[in-house]
Structures are given as C-alpha cells and as structure tokens.
Amino acid sequence: MSVLFTFPGQGGQRTGMLHALPDAPEVARTLSEAHAALGRDPLTLDSEAALRSTVSVQLCLLIAGVAMARVLIARNARPDMVAGLSIGAWPAAVVANVLDFADAVRLVELRGQLMEAAYPSGFGMVAIVGLREAEVAAIVSRAHSPDAPAYVANLNAETQTVVAGADAALEQVRVQALASGASRACRLAMSVPSHCPLLDRQAAVLADAVKSVSLRLPRVTYVSGSHARVLFRADTIGHDLAWNMARQVHWHDAVRHAYERGARLSVEMPGGGVLTRLAHAGPEDSGALSVDTERIDSIVAHIQRNARQ
Structure with missing residues (x-):
C-alpha cells in the first residue's frame, strides 16, 4: 500500500498559518532557509494584510507544505507519491527532491509576482x-x-x-x-485567473527562470496535477512546474491515477483540508487525512500502519 502526500493550491490559506506550524526542528530549519532565500522574515507573510497578496499566499503554501512534510518524514512517516494542485506542485517537487527548497522559494516568489502584476484587479x-x-x-x-x-x-x-x-x-x-x-x-x-491561457506569457517567463536552476530525478513518485499522470524526467517536471499556472488542473483524474498506482492513504499538507474533503467525496477514497485536523502522532501512526500492510 502506498502513501500519497497532497499539497493544496491557493484558496486554502489562512491567517497565521506559518505561526501555527508545530514547534519542531524541521519547521525551524524550513523557516530559516526561507528567510535566507527571501532576505526577509517569512513569518511576516501570513498576516491578514499580507495574505491579500498573491505572492505571500503562494510562499506561505510552499513553506508550510515543505515544513510539515519534513516533520512527518523525520518521524519515519514518508510518502511514496506526491501530488500538488497548482502552487502545491512546488512543495511536492521539493519533497520529491526534484529541486532545492531555496530555489523553489525564489521561483515561487517570481511566480506570484508575475501573476499579481499581470492581473492586479478585475x-x-x-x-x-x-x-x-x-x-x-x-x-x-x-x-x-x-x-x-x-x-x-x-x-x-x-x-x-x-x-x-x-x-x-x-x-x-x-x-x-x-x-x-x-x-x-x-x-x-x-485575484488572478489561474489555469487558463490568460497566463501564457507569465508562464513562459517563469519557464526561462526554471532553466537556471538544477533539477534532479524524483526520489518518490511525482504525480502531475495538470497532466494527471506520473512524470519521471527532471526537465519534464520543471516544465510542469513553470506552466501549471496556465494549464487546466485535472485533480480528480490525478487522484484517480495515484489510486490506480497503489495509493491507499492520502495526507494533505496545510492549508484548510480542501483536498481531503475532495478525496472523501470521490469513489477512490480509502483513507484521507489532513494535517490541519489530525494530530501529528495520529498521522504518523496511520502512515506507518499503511506501510506495513
């Protein structure tokens, strides 16, 4: 039986989401790395005022997703697969070891800036x-x-x-x-019209930036939320990350594909539990948990029990 870590997209953010992360060494390390990459304190990103910015929202989801995944992995609760919806693909790729977290922070900041500048309102x-x-x-x-x-x-x-x-x-x-x-x-x-041709030009700019960083083969199975299938090559995943802002999301098919490949437990990283609720509503639901609603020790026990089956 396989464990799938899922990473939500924009819309699930909430005020104080970074401050609500557990007091754990993995969280402190993730916040420190984000601070170094951004040149500013990431804990300023999750206020009500800051979260009006697309840039802040996307950075919060990236940082929170990587931090919580690291907490679980440090407790020997590892994923066999990862999948992310929209911005969620970026922490998924970091957890799969496709790109360094610091590179992801800088690229996601650029992603948010491109989207926000293109469509500030309307x-x-x-x-x-x-x-x-x-x-x-x-x-x-x-x-x-x-x-x-x-x-x-x-x-x-x-x-x-x-x-x-x-x-x-x-x-x-x-x-x-x-x-x-x-x-x-x-x-x-x-406030932006994601996953449609309105963001083609911005995705092309981001794709050029992605070419400047080192990408690696995934260490765990990477399921694309845009293509609804597993991607194996580093360059293909990089292309997926850059262009997913302008491509349709096929989340229902992506989850079904993961199920067909053996995923029997999905664990959703912060925020809000939207993907967990979608999993419970789907025909392939055989176990879905959210870190926002379950204790860490309970999630670890579920993952380890699933791994033994």
Whole structure:
C-alpha cells in the first residue's frame, strides 16, 4: 500500500498559518532557509494584510507544505507519491527532491509576482459545485467574450469545477450556474485567473527562470496535477512546474491515477483540508487525512500502519 502526500493550491490559506506550524526542528530549519532565500522574515507573510497578496499566499503554501512534510518524514512517516494542485506542485517537487527548497522559494516568489502584476484587479475564479464539466463548459462558453473572457480552469471532482476569468464574465457564470441547478457557486479567495491561457506569457517567463536552476530525478513518485499522470524526467517536471499556472488542473483524474498506482492513504499538507474533503467525496477514497485536523502522532501512526500492510 502506498502513501500519497497532497499539497493544496491557493484558496486554502489562512491567517497565521506559518505561526501555527508545530514547534519542531524541521519547521525551524524550513523557516530559516526561507528567510535566507527571501532576505526577509517569512513569518511576516501570513498576516491578514499580507495574505491579500498573491505572492505571500503562494510562499506561505510552499513553506508550510515543505515544513510539515519534513516533520512527518523525520518521524519515519514518508510518502511514496506526491501530488500538488497548482502552487502545491512546488512543495511536492521539493519533497520529491526534484529541486532545492531555496530555489523553489525564489521561483515561487517570481511566480506570484508575475501573476499579481499581470492581473492586479478585475479578475479571479469561481468554484461551482453540483454540475458536471460539460454543463459548466456550456455556461462558460455563453459567458465568454473577448472583452470579458472566461475559461474552465480546474476539474477538481466530478461535480466540482473552477472557472477563471474577468469579473463580469464570472458573475454571469455564477448566476447561470445557480439557475442551472448548482448547489453552490462562489468566488474564491484569489485575484488572478489561474489555469487558463490568460497566463501564457507569465508562464513562459517563469519557464526561462526554471532553466537556471538544477533539477534532479524524483526520489518518490511525482504525480502531475495538470497532466494527471506520473512524470519521471527532471526537465519534464520543471516544465510542469513553470506552466501549471496556465494549464487546466485535472485533480480528480490525478487522484484517480495515484489510486490506480497503489495509493491507499492520502495526507494533505496545510492549508484548510480542501483536498481531503475532495478525496472523501470521490469513489477512490480509502483513507484521507489532513494535517490541519489530525494530530501529528495520529498521522504518523496511520502512515506507518499503511506501510506495513
């Protein structure tokens, strides 16, 4: 039986998430390394005011994800696979030893800066629950226009889809989705239109920056949330990391692929437990835990018990 570590994307951040990390040597080391890479204290990133910035949000998710994974690994609770949704792919790649944490910090800071500068306002994302992909795609097609674009961005579950685009188009999508029977349609806590062609130029800039760092073969299985399959080559994973901001997320298929490869326990890193709730709602749910809702010793016991089966 295999253990999958999952790393959430933007939207699950919360005030004080770095301060809430456990008092452990692995956390202190991660914060120290982040401080050295950024040139400033990472504990200033998780205030309510700071988290209004895409840069701060993405750095917090990277730092918290790597720190918690290191805490578990130090307790002999190791993953066999890793997978991350959007920004979550970056801590997943660090844990898989594909790139150094310091390089990831600098590249994620650039990622957030590129996204924030391109769309400081007037854009975002809407999550729709209760409709299938084809139904949402039809609504998006009607709402989309050159002046107010909209795109299907995330396929998170069979009946949970996220749409990215301009505010005017997103409001049309939200209203039409509810009129079409959606149980929920709400704006996400992010101000950029991720996972669509609106970020192609920014992804290309980031891809050039990724070429400047050293990448290695993964030590554990890396499942791409964009491609919904395992990636084995270092350069392919680097391309995946750079371009995932502009590519559709196929999270539901990625989790299914991990299940087909033997994953029977998924453990979600901070923040918020969104991926754990998605796992419980899916047909492949055979065990999903969140570090935000479970004690560390309990998670360690689950992982070690799973490893013995």
